[in-house]
Amino acid sequence: MSAEPFVVGGGDAAGLSAASKFARADTDRDVVVFERGRWVSYAHCGTPYFVKGEVEKLTDMLSLSPEAAAERGIDLRREHEVVAVDTDERVVTVEGPDGTFDQPYGDLLVATGARALRDPIDGIDLDGAFTLHGLDDAAAIRSFLTDPDEASVADLGGGGFVDEARAARFGAMEPPESVAIVGGGFVGVEMAEAFTAHGLDVHLFQRSGHVLKSFGDAVGERVEEHLEAHGVTLHLGASVERLRGDDADRVEAVVCEGDELAVDAAMVGIGLRPNADLVADAVDLGETGAIAVDDYGRTSAERVYAAGDCAEIDHVVTGEPTWNTLGLPANRAGRAIGQTVAGDPEPIGTVADTSVVKAFDLECGRAGVTDPDEARDAGFDPVSETITAGSRSGYYPGSAETTVTLVADRDTGRLLGGTIVGADRAAVRIDTVATALAAELTVAEVERLDLGYAPPFSPVWDPILTAAKVLRGSL
Incomplete structure (x- = not known):
């Protein structure tokens, strides 16, 4: 070698x-x-919660510091x-x-x-318009949401890595009162929660008919109802054309299909x-x-x-x-x-596209192939069923409605994918689906899984098992 x-x-x-x-x-x-x-080995997924204020310091999201990398014998050059x-x-x-x-x-x-994608949205370079893909973006947004008399770069906990000039610039501006979120995917939904925590009037624009499109309609509908209950105004089936700025080149309005909505900030999360x-x-x-x-x-x-x-x-x-x-x-x-x-070959593995996301108090999860068209393109004949069941035994406090959709191949009975949404430990249940997909289990085999049961944790028939039972009947 x-x-x-x-x-x-x-x-x-x-x-x-x-x-x-x-x-x-x-x-x-x-x-x-x-x-x-400057930043290395950090948690992208924690940035909305830093903006919200649940994560106190930027350095809390570091997995491996430059000093620790050096101790491991890595020549790291930022x-x-x-x-x-x-x-x-x-x-x-x-x-x-x-x-x-x-x-x-x-x-x-x-x-x-x-x-982060920026090109499709004109006006993305205006002051008050952001994407969220990195800790410097998160620092700038949180600074922008803070009153200038209280904003401090030192309070961000940047550990010497943060773009201090950018954070200070936005920290000196008057914070916004309203925001347009363009895109109802992971970033859009999580940032709706973050902006609401700062007292903003939040408008979320989604080009398709439902938010969290990859999670399917059953999840999208429940999340939409939950977002609206927390004061988020939804604009579904709405394609944003551009952001319009004022004389100072700061966001003043979002233009959607010819109509304008006055806002003083924008968050664009339309993909990567x-x-x-x-x-x-x-x-x-x-x-x-x-x-x-x-x-x-x-x-x-x-x-x-x-x-x-x-x-x-x-x-x-x-x-x-x-x-x-x-x-x-x-x-x-x-x-x-x-x-x-290093000389000992190891495969990188596969993915089931397992994803979880939180929308205020609602938890969502997905794994596998859940879109019928995608399943057919892959050579399957998809059949799906959606059920709603309690998250715990009905008599035990804390039970919440949990909605599960499972998709299987009609010919083989093989499980292809699933989604879940609920307020009581729903997201973690998607791991059962992900494991079943990796094992190429049939729906019948999923139904026979010996999942844990006790009243504080699950009904006798876990919602995943109930969904498998109903889907097996359809097959």
């Missing part, structure tokens, strides 16, 4: 997981991680961006504070993540795009636009790997490549690649 170092482009979930695993397994080779920003890759010469070009230089590699991991441009000419990209990889995270270029939000990963139900931007698959794939590069 070459003595050249294992080089990683990107210092978040996949990148530092790979570097950490490699450093522990192969002490004879160096591992160098280049991260273009504010260094890989700007070019030569797969023939096995060299990356890096731009850093002291200039541009070339770094040879023995093996390379591309872990450059993803970026993989950061695959760096190697687009050097490796194969998949149909999703992310980097195509094999079962071990290897790209089409020799000794070049990819993982995390910039790479594809196979779906456990369809067997086809998909694009998943959640933390667990990224960490798992990075760890596996670190082990593989």
